[in-house]
Amino acid sequence: MQGLSIRGLTRTFPGQGSAGPTLALQPTDLDVAPGEFVSILGPSGCGKSTLLRIVAGLDRPTGGSVTLSGRQVTRPGPDRGMVFQSYTLFPWLTVEQNILFGLRERRVPQARAREIAAAYIARTGLRGFEHHWPRQLSGGMQQRTALARALANDPEILLLDEPFGALDHQTRELMQELLLEVWGADTPAARKTVLFVTHDIDEAVFLASRVLVMSARPGRVKAEVPVPLPYPRDWMVKTTPEFAALKAKLMGEIREEVRKAALA
Amino acid sequence: MLLRSGFIILLQRGALEPLKPVTATTRILLGAGFFALFLGLWAMATEGGYVQPLFLASPGRALAAGWSLLTEYGFLGDMGMTVWRVLGGFLLAAALAVPLGLMMGAYKGIEAFFEPFISFARYLPASAFIPLLILWAGVGEAQKLAVIFLGSVFQIVIMVTVIAGTTRMDLVEAAYTLGARRSGILRRVIIPAAAPQVMEALRLVLGWAWTYVIVAELIGAQSGIGHMIMDSQRLLDTGQMIFGIVVIGLIGLVTDLLFKLLNRRLFRWVAL
Numbered sequence: 001m002q003g004l005s006i007r008g009l010t011r012t013f014p015g016q017g018s019a020g021p022t023l024a025l026q027p028t029d030l031d032v033a034p035g036e037f038v039s040i041l042g043p044s045g046c047g048k049s050t051l052l053r054i055v056a057g058l059d060r061p062t063g064g065s066v067t068l069s070g071r072q073v074t075r076p077g078p079d080r081g082m083v084f085q086s087y088t089l090f091p092w093l094t095v096e097q098n099i100l101f102g103l104r105e106r107r108v109p110q111a112r113a114r115e116i117a118a119a120y121i122a123r124t125g126l127r128g129f130e131h132h133w134p135r136q137l138s139g140g141m142q143q144r145t146a147l148a149r150a151l152a153n154d155p156e157i158l159l160l161d162e163p164f165g166a167l168d169h170q171t172r173e174l175m176q177e178l179l180l181e182v183w184g185a186d187t188p189a190a191r192k193t194v195l196f197v198t199h200d201i202d203e204a205v206f207l208a209s210r211v212l213v214m215s216a217r218p219g220r221v222k223a224e225v226p227v228p229l230p231y232p233r234d235w236m237v238k239t240t241p242e243f244a245a246l247k248a249k250l251m252g253e254i255r256e257e258v259r260k261a262a263l264a
Numbered sequence: 265m266l267l268r269s270g271f272i273i274l275l276q277r278g279a280l281e282p283l284k285p286v287t288a289t290t291r292i293l294l295g296a297g298f299f300a301l302f303l304g305l306w307a308m309a310t311e312g313g314y315v316q317p318l319f320l321a322s323p324g325r326a327l328a329a330g331w332s333l334l335t336e337y338g339f340l341g342d343m344g345m346t347v348w349r350v351l352g353g354f355l356l357a358a359a360l361a362v363p364l365g366l367m368m369g370a371y372k373g374i375e376a377f378f379e380p381f382i383s384f385a386r387y388l389p390a391s392a393f394i395p396l397l398i399l400w401a402g403v404g405e406a407q408k409l410a411v412i413f414l415g416s417v418f419q420i421v422i423m424v425t426v427i428a429g430t431t432r433m434d435l436v437e438a439a440y441t442l443g444a445r446r447s448g449i450l451r452r453v454i455i456p457a458a459a460p461q462v463m464e465a466l467r468l469v470l471g472w473a474w475t476y477v478i479v480a481e482l483i484g485a486q487s488g489i490g491h492m493i494m495d496s497q498r499l500l501d502t503g504q505m506i507f508g509i510v511v512i513g514l515i516g517l518v519t520d521l522l523f524k525l526l527n528r529r530l531f532r533w534v535a536l
Contacts, residue, residue, distance in 0.1 A: 058437050078443030088438040092456045092533050101452070102442035135536035146438075153442060 004055065004157055004193060006030040008064035011050050023218040024050045027064060030212070030221065032157075035191040037183065039198060039208035041254060043261040047219025048197045052161050055195065056082050068156060078102055081150030085162040087142045089134035095145050096121065096130040102153040120148035123182050140171040144178065151182070157193040158183075164203070176206055177235060184232050201250050205229075206238060211246075213253045216261035223253045270297075321503035326510070329503030339492065343511065346477055346488040349405070353412025354473045358466055361420035365462075368421065369428020370454050379425065382418050390415030391479045403484035408477070415476035416469050423465040428458045460531040467523040474516050 011025040024047040032038050042048045053059040055066050057076035066073040068080065089098050096117055103113035121127055124144040134142055143163055150158060160179075164172040183191060198204050204211045205227055213223040227246060229237055237243055279286045279294070286294075303323055309315045310322035321329065333339035368375040390411050397414075401407040431454045439453045481490025489508050496504035528535065 056441055058440065076437070076440035078441070080441060082438070082441040084434055084438065086434050088432075088434045090435060090438075090453070090456070092459075092531070101439070101444075105439075105443045105445075105448055105452070133533045133536055135533065149442065159441075 002069050003034045003036070004030070004032040004195070005067045006051075006055070006064070007067075009051070009054060009061050009066065010063040011047070011054065011059065012062045025054075025061075026218045026220040028220055032193055032195065034156075034193050035188060036210065037191075037194045037196065037208045039196045039204035039211045040214060041198060041201065041204040041211055041250065042214030042219065043199060043216055043254065043258040045217055045261060046214045046257065047217060048214050049161055051214075051219070052082075052159050052195060052197050055157075056080050056159050058082075078106060078153040079156045080159055081153055081155035081157070082159040082161065083143065083146045083150050083163040085165045087134065087139065087146070087166070089142055089145055089149070091134050094131050094133055095126055095137070098134070098145055099149045099152050101149060106153065116152050117148075120152050123151075123185065124148040125178065138171075139167050140175055143167065143175060147179065147182065151192075155192065157195065160194065160196045162198055165198070165200075172200075172203070173235065176203055180207060180231070180233060201247055201254065202238065205243060205246050205250065206233065211250060213250065213257070216257045222257070225250060225253075317502070318500060319502065321501075321506055325503040326506040329501060330507035330511070333492070333504055333507060337492075342488050342492050343515070346481065346490070346512075347515065349408045349480070349488065350412060350470070350473050350477045352405075353409040353477070354416055354470055356409065357413045357416035357420055357469075357473075361417045362424055362462060362466075365421045365424025366428045366450070366455060366458065368425040369431070369458070370450050375425060375429070378421075382421050386418040386422055388414075388418075390476050394480060394483055398484055403486075408480045408485070408488075411480040412473050412476045416473050419469050419472065420465065423469070424458070424462050427461045427465065428454055431457045460527060460534045463523070463527045463530070467520060467527070470519060470523065471516060474512060478512065 007029055009025060009028045009030075010023070013022045013024055015021045028051065040048045040051065050059060054061050055068075055073065057073050057080065073080075089095075090101065093101065096114075099117040099120060100113055103116060108116070121130055124147055126141070126144055126148060129137065129141060129145075134145070137145070146163070164175045167175060183194060186192070194207075196204070196207055209227055209231075211225045211227060212221045213225065214220065215222040225246065229240075229242060229246075274280050274294075277286070277290050278284060279290055306320075307323050310317070310320055311324075317325070330339075364378070368378055393414055394407075394411060397407045397410050401410055435457060436449055436453055439449055444452060477488070478490040478493070481488035482494050485491040485494075489512055493505050493508040496502075496508070
């Protein structure tokens with residue numbers, strides 16, 4: 001069984017003080033085929049990040065299971081590359097050393113590792129910045145490096161947790177295009193599986209071939225909207241009537257949840 | 265008059281705006297200014313006859329006493345001894361305390377095992393151990409090193425534990441998703457992330473070690489700056505005593521500066 005398979009996944013956070021336990025994730029099933037680009041859209045606190053963290057192995061589910069190509073997920077591993085919303089480059093390493101981090105951890109021979117790093121530096125437009133420290137880079141450049149660092153490990157699936165959430169609007173749109181470019185550079189059969197968590201409807205539609213809408217807490221997948229727009233996509237897609245129609249549909253779905261989340 | 269004009273100059277240079285940085289020149293001038301003011305007041309009190317020389321020597325006399333100490337009494341040897349004791353005891357303490365602190369910060373089980381004892385031991389005054397240490401180790405170098413070691417080791421452990429324990433969790437998680445295992449997290453995330461602050465902590469504790477060494481040298485020592493100060497007391501030579509104290513301050517200042525330079529060199533990424 002190839003791809004990602006999630007069965008009956010639940011997560012309850014134990015209560016703190018007098019507050020009772022919080023159900024963050026209701027039993028959730030999800031299948032993602034290899035090479036699919038799936039966006040998970042939901043209001044803040046709906047459990048979408050929890051879902052992603054469980055797939056990454058950074059959080060343990062209360063019940064249910066996650067399997068990736070038949071292997072049960074129990075802990076983090078390099079087969080699931082992740083980019084976080086917060087800037088998580090190692091500040092004591094240069095851009096190139098950051099990208100080499102996972103390769104060194106996996107004992108890839110140095111010459112080969114540098115070749116791989118150079119390839120992703122080129123693909124993510126970081127040439128000329130190899131020897132910069134993260135603090136010398138803008139937020140957008142840092143997230144490019146984080147993306148290159150995750151991709152250098154050649155993961156089976158890419159987990160992106162609002163990676164552009166902290167960027168300004170213009171940079172964010174450029175980064176979305178860059179991500180599609182990097183992802184689409186492989187032949188359709190060789191493309192990475194991507195799980196992209198966001199609360200931005202435009203972003204979700206623009207990137208994904210399928211958008212999952214999550215309900216307000218306790219989270220569950222309440223709707224699934226396929227995005228039949230063909231790849232490669234560029235920013236012009238956002239001006240088409242098809243895009244507007246998808247956006248309107250998702251807006252309807254999500255407004256209700258945001259209202260519920262605000263009242264909760 | 266002088267104070268008034270000084271105040272006006274400060275206002276004109278914009279040095280008294282809240283939180284506003286001053287230029288490098290102003291800063292150096294002001295810093296040197298206080299030294300000059302201090303020396304001036306000292307000279308006025310002593311040369312003006314307000315304080316008896318028996319209690320406080322004048323700056324000139326302290327300097328003259330220092331000159332004779334250096335040229336006639338081999339004070340450089342004393343300085344060398346004291347520096348070696350501080351560094352010896354401090355390095356021994358750091359060699360044990362830094363790895364232990366890193367382990368305690370990284371692994372909560374190890375922390376739970378050692379932390380209560382070390383928190384307790386931290387409050388045992390090193391100087392109170394001197395009589396006991398003399399009993400155990402005599403009045404030789406081992407005893408001096410032991411005082412400094414005891415005074416520094418627990419402080420370093422606690423500080424390093426806190427530093428390593430507050431490593432950014434998101435960096436640790438990022439390392440996990442990149443394939444790092446337990447040993448890799450310690451070696452390639454916790455240690456490099458903690459290193460600059462650990463060096464800062466060491467710089468701080470080295471300053472404290474300087475106070476322990478003098479105490480150790482006041483009792484049962486045949487050499488060292490503290491020993492010289494003790495000898496001068498018997499001769500009521502306040503000039504020598506003051507010179508000794510000033511020398512300690514100067515050596516401290518220089519080591520501090522060297523430490524800062526080293527840290528800046530080692531951790532260029534911190535200052536970016």
